[in-house]
Amino acid sequence: MSNSKTIKTGVIGAGYLGEFHIQQLQTISDVEFVGFVESNPERASAIGAKYNVQLYQKQSDLIGLCDAIIIATPTVTHHTIANDALNNGCHVFIEKPITTTISEAHELIAVSEKNNLMIQVGHIERFNPAFLLLKEKNINPQFVEVHRLASFKSRGHDTSVVLDLMIHDIDIILDIIQAPVQDIQANGVKVITNEIDIANARITFENGCIVNLTSSRISLKEMRKMRIFQEKSYMNIDFLNKSLEEYSLTNNQNNTDANSKLFPYDESNNQFIMYKKNKSNPTNALQEELKHFISCIQKATTPTINGNVATEALNIALIIQGKINENK
DSSP states (O other): OOOSOOEEEEEEOOSHHHHHHHHHHTTOTTEEEEEEEOSOHHHHHHHHHHHTOOBOSOHHHHHTTOSEEEEOSOHHHHHHHHHHHHTTTOEEEEESSSOSSHHHHHHHHHHHHHTTOOEEEEOGGGGOHHHHHHHTSOOOOSEEEEEEEOOOOSSOTTSOHIIIIIHHHHHHHHHHOOSOEEEEEEEEEOSSSSSOOEEEEEEEETTSOEEEEEEESSOSSOEEEEEEEETTEEEEEETTTTEEEEEEEESOTTOOOTTEEEEEEEGGGTEEEEEEEEOOOOOOHHHHHHHHHHHHHHHTOOOTTBHHHHHHHHHHHHHHHHHHHHHO
């Protein structure tokens, strides 16, 4: 058990994502789970019974008892709920995207800074074991190809696939490519819902790196892959299966281990292609994300995915959305 201060935490919104938060918060030793708010009476009753947790009818009642609030409600409600929590002394964890507009995000950041409280946003792929492996590598991407495909689900239709799925990869890209964005082109179409269901974007960075992103929520199979190409190496990160494969040009035949293989490339010049499958730790990304949030509160440190970082991702997502609307 930790000697750190226990953080009294509540969840607002006990839908698909909210339930996972309730489940994981109860596994973290430094959390005292206070309760939750859910507007759907049947859902509220089911969650309360399943996890033996306290249901609150009013958000204000729950907020008044907490040090921190997890917001897992539709995006259009994020600003209002987070603003209320921040103005009543609570740190906030907001599921992505942070808000629907940049101005709303800036308002929340200003309120958090004024009240000396923190915002963390749920860009969960930053805590994916495969991505943590990638961050250990020396990467300088020149071209990146991204596919995030999901089967159709009867939720999340209040927003486009850009803000629903693609924003995960936008956040990752902004983290690994340390250069300003030069140009954005995008197209997308509505297929089943009244919002964009499949989208493609091409982002050019000032350092010359080009990123091609495709996101769909009407696919027959699930895929969350990012392929990173750079000088003398290529990496394939699979967020779904939590794996990282690496192909690199080498002239060191002895630089292998049990997880790698050598293939001939130019034997006359002693050059080989080395394939390596990196093993990731079997961690729960949501649990790690929430632990990070709680730890930042305890230590008064800034979360990795704070309000400013999340707003940058939202800004690019909204530009992509705008480009799609222009091209309809």
